[in-house]
Amino acid sequence: MTERIYLFFLTACFATGLTAQTVEGRVLSADRSPIIGAYIIHLNSEHHTHTNELGNFMLDGVAPGDSLQVTYLGYRAQKIEVPAADEFMEVELEESFFDLDAITVRPDLRSLNVATDIDSRLRPVNSAQDILRRVPGMIIGQHAGGGKAEQIFLRGFDIDHGTDVAISVEGMPVNMVSHAHGQGYADLHFLIPETIEKIDYGKGPYYADQGNFATAGYVDFSLKDKLDRSLLTAEVGSFNTLRAVGLFDLLNNERSSAYLATEYILTDGPFESSQHFNRLNLMGRYTAELPGGSKLSLLASHFESKWDASGQIPVRAVESGLIGRFGAIDDTEGGYTGRTNLAGEFLRVVNRSTFIKTNAYYSRYDFELFSNFTFFLEDPVNGDQIRQSEDREIFGFQSEVNHAFTTGGGEASLKGGIGLRYDNNDDVELSRTRNREELLERIQYGDIDESNLFAYAGADFEFGDLLINPAVRLDHFVFNYVDKLQPTYDRQEQRKTAVSPKLNFLYTLNDRTQLFLKTGVGFHANDTRVVLDQSAAEILPAAYGADLGGIFRPTGRLFLNAALWYLYLEQEFVYVGDAGIVEPSGETRRLGVDLSARYQLTDWLFADADLNYAFARSIGEPEGADYIPLAPDLTSSGGLNVLNSRWTGGVRYRYVANRPANEDNSIVAEGYFILDANVNYAIGPVSLGLVVENALDAEWNETQFATESRLFSETQPVEEIHFTPGAPFLLRGVVRYKF
Template sequence: MECMPYRFLLLCCCFHAALFAQSTPLRGRVNVQGGEPAVGAYVLHLRTEAHTHTNELGNFQVDGVVPGDSLRVSYLGYRTATVPAPAAGSELRISLKESFIDLRTITVRPTVAALNVVADIDARLRPVNSSQEVLRRVPGLIIGQHAGGGKAEQIFLRGFDIDHGTDVAVSVEGMPVNMVSHAHGQGYADLHFVIPETIQKIDYGKGPYYAGRGNFATAGYVDFSLKDRLDRSLITAEAGSFNTLRLVGLYDLLDRPQSNAYLATEYTLTDGPFTSSQHFSRLNLMGRYTTELENGSRLSLLASHFSSKWDASGQIPVRAVEQGLIGRFGAIDDTEGGFTSRSNLIGAFVNVVDRSTFVKTTAYYTHYDFELFSNFTFFLEDPVNGDQIRQYEDRELFGFQSELTHDFHAAGGESQLKAGIGLRYDDIDDNQLSRTRNRQDLLQRLQFGDIDETNLFAYAGADFEFGRWLIHPGLRLDQFVFNYVDKLQPTYDRQEQRKAAVSPKFNILYTANDRTQLYLKMGVGFHANDSRVVLDRSAAAILPRALGADLGTIYRPTDRLFLQAALWYLYLEQEFVYVGDAGVVEPSGETRRLGVDLGLRYQFTPWLFADFDLNYALARSIDEPEGASYIPLAPNLTGTGGLNVVHERLTAGLRYRYVHDRPATEDNAIVAEGYLIVDASASYRFGPLTLGLVVENALDTEWKETQFATESRLRNEAAPVEEIHFTPGTSFALRAAASYHF
């Protein structure tokens, strides 16, 4: 009897040893239909309630799994799967089947990019009805169009009038969209070369908190991933108001287990609502090939071409409409307009080193042309010929980025390291600003030169899990070389300037459970100044720093409700920018912005969903006296939302966007009027055929889409007048669409 306790202890030890021997880490991979990896799928070990998420390759690892255990895998937009653990040493392969969206499948992920789930929800509920809808997918981001789709959109985010991209970094498949030292303005980001139907995923982040994002990523970044493969081929025809016609074709060229290829085309025509026809046309072509190698490595090649041309009525003064000189859709100078084109080559190779390590290398080349004729002041400078200007450039853009991702275990938690290096080189010929007449006669060259700009960078960041805590430090290094040859000088003179930036990041997340997360994000970012400003020696800060912080939460109080809220702060060292329209430098000193973001997604029934985003920002110049410290056109209150129906064959939506009145001048003496616009859409599927209807500005609101406080003079005016000049928002418009899948 005395030996019984020892025998019992020995038996327990043997049992635990046997159990430990069988509980080797279980490795697996989760794919969706078609073989694409499910990135961020939630994997739950039912016995221990331990959980993990799949990485960018769809791979995961769970410890403590023994034969007889089960795993539950959930992923937004796909059926939840419960699978038994395989025999010891075997790898688990799980393929998820698509289903109606269910917010109950959402879990709060312990990752810095946890808010991207909002974009995933919206992508599945809201069809993209136009190229402008692409950027509106980012919560809190508002856009305005100057030329009916000809120019890049004007972007508003977090208290910034970002113009065309000065303080938000935009990229597609890792290729930058923002153009440095652009003829029309720093950071110009024209996304119209992207065919909306080819977009697979939108990755976004607000603030300067992400080591992998560099120049322009102060208010935030937006990155678009395009489809590797097509589920089916597609032909779409759309027709609507203002002689609008749009044709889209997506053709599956190769569909094999390891290789896919497709071709996408888009052609758009419209006259627009303007009195003078816009004669707008746009052509998009894109082809993509993707193949997966035996070890899981992947090669992707993408080629695209985009060209667009248009006439424009420009920004018109309020007084001309109020005096009856022109209508809301009239023009003072209807010889405005332009042409632009962009051809891209992108190659990406994901090299799988092992299950926990891979290296993704992306290389790209772009040839870009831009020509724009504008007249903002009419007869202010030249009462005889008028004030028309021409902006032009011919650009080649080269670059690459190579990023290592390594998953590992530290301090008992899942951790990840990301480190990368890269290069961007812009070769810009004949960057110019000229005074012209009727688009034909050259009156005077104001700016004319060649620009070379190089950006070398390296970065590293890591996620360290300590129980419910995730610590994410990061560091980014950037080196810039600016070169400019002024062709207006009598002798050749190449000017050069160099500058480096160090940008630390630090984020802390506390995930209480799969419903609640608190986070604090802090970081330093920057936006580079135009090369002409830098080399003119007039910029006190070549790479003005941005310092930001976010304190926020993600919360799911019920299975069908998803909430997020953040209190944020952003300080900019100097908003010192080159104004391409005038060829001059407009200095403005230090600024600060303080704001609140609030968003919710709610599922009333299996087929009825609601979304709501409200964003408030207080933007002020630090160096200016009270009453004269407003930042012109900085949005202070914006909101978007709507109802969406996804029911078997029916998809429908009713959406609104709201912008409050905002100051147009530093003293708020001139105010840019706000607006509330309601749009609607519906489509119904009859087998392979889908019929749809889109209603823009359903309430036929008279609104000003873009507004500026500008001093101008009409032909017969004795003195100039400063007031709001605007581009009218579209009136009530209908567009019908028919799509055929095959």
């Protein structure tokens, strides 16, 4: 009897071995867009996999007739039967009730992106500024009338306008190297919020396809390939605010699509001197699906903005009654900026396991900014107004190959890429001016050429539940500067190379729990004009980072992630665009904790919260004098969101604790707590909405700096907090029409 049972068992195993196969397929939405990260589980064995960025998947160890289940957030789960051998499966998912129980943990280095996937479905973007607030832990502030790029804070960094976070749109870089105002200047205002499809982000220097500026992290925005329907939006609000948006579906069939997007904004702002702010955005996109699953996308956009600004004001001027909180010392500040982009992407599918993605771009960028930070400190007669301007062209491309395969130990994939970015930046100027019109003195004036050639390679090796991701990146820079203030032509040059290795580990216990250890080296380049200072030898200072944490799903509708992180930056030299000088800053060390939660309380009520703590200090400085100015140590954001068939809306908060404004913490930048709210009601194709910003009418400072300045009536300079007041209670009505 025992021999018969044993023989039957061997026969069954042999039969299973003969019929077991690797099934391949693709998961699509109703409009045939690939669904990235869909979860496919073999119900017989609970063996599972996920779709890649083409929507493709491979799953081994299955047999014809076996059952698979496909799930993805926001879509109805679908059960399918494995077809006969070598038959390619195509699965189309239907949109359905939004249920966080459909989330699964992906064995992928970018698995934390599920947080932004959730947020994008629940939270409307109220303005271009709100776009970066979608990134967990990121805080922003505006301090120049809405036209200047926002000041960014992340992981204990005052990133200024982009020195330590790499920002891109469809692979096209937003950060400006060797910018007239500040290194890494990232003006995202050419992006229309309603066109965003997905936000890909990562914290730390752990990603081989991210190079310059990706030390604290990176953010990449993907835009819609096609529109479900055309859209008209009109917003009217406080302080003579008007916003009009139009998204127009021009072509939409099975193989190709095209649309046009427009945005126009007007506002005077809450300031006593009107901002006279206006911004125009135009964007068009064409996408074609080619035979074999390949795809071609073309993008063209134009953006321009003009504004006046009241500028930063000193605390003493408000406390003495010289001006009000929304007054100005010099209300002739302001500026103009414009950017035209042409970009294309060709995704070639070589076979079901290999594809090559190539993108190329061209940008023409103009910038002119008038500022006055010190009032009458340098020039007691004419004042200290400065003009910063540039005329830039950017050319670039990146080509990346991805290849997936199976090994004896499991699945594996290889990724490698090469690319080039070239900036031709002419007439980069820092000048002293009066009333914007009169040129008093040129402090810096020259032409910058900067090239960045790069290559990277990495691999994902899966050994059961463990994924190991080794990678390396190579960047070579050529910096050129011609100083037009010199009597004779003198072209100065430096060449530098950075090698950035990465090694990451992900252990996925199941579809609800993942642990990770990420390690890597990154860098941010300094301004080309450091070649003027021969002591500035280290112009590609390295950043060494590590993250230890996990993703947890204790219940079906609760998503948690936590990370303990560390980041060390080498000696660096920083070009201060406002003064035209090179300032050395020493080594720094930061460590902290990131906590995030997303919870579905009921079918229609959702809660989220992000809590971030950072301990940031300079190395080599005496204790008590080693604070990093404006580095936030405690920040938090979160809220409640309602989502049903007719009503949507929510209440959101953001919190920043007090933080040091100078090296010995003798000057403190005050923290704030701001509450915003919105509600929308849909009536067929029409949606009516109401947006409330600063619902508690808090008196807060949006940006703050410890600055030494002198007022016209003063005989001695004073160093204290200079701030831009945050907007008071603001109300906007919104009407949307889909057709």
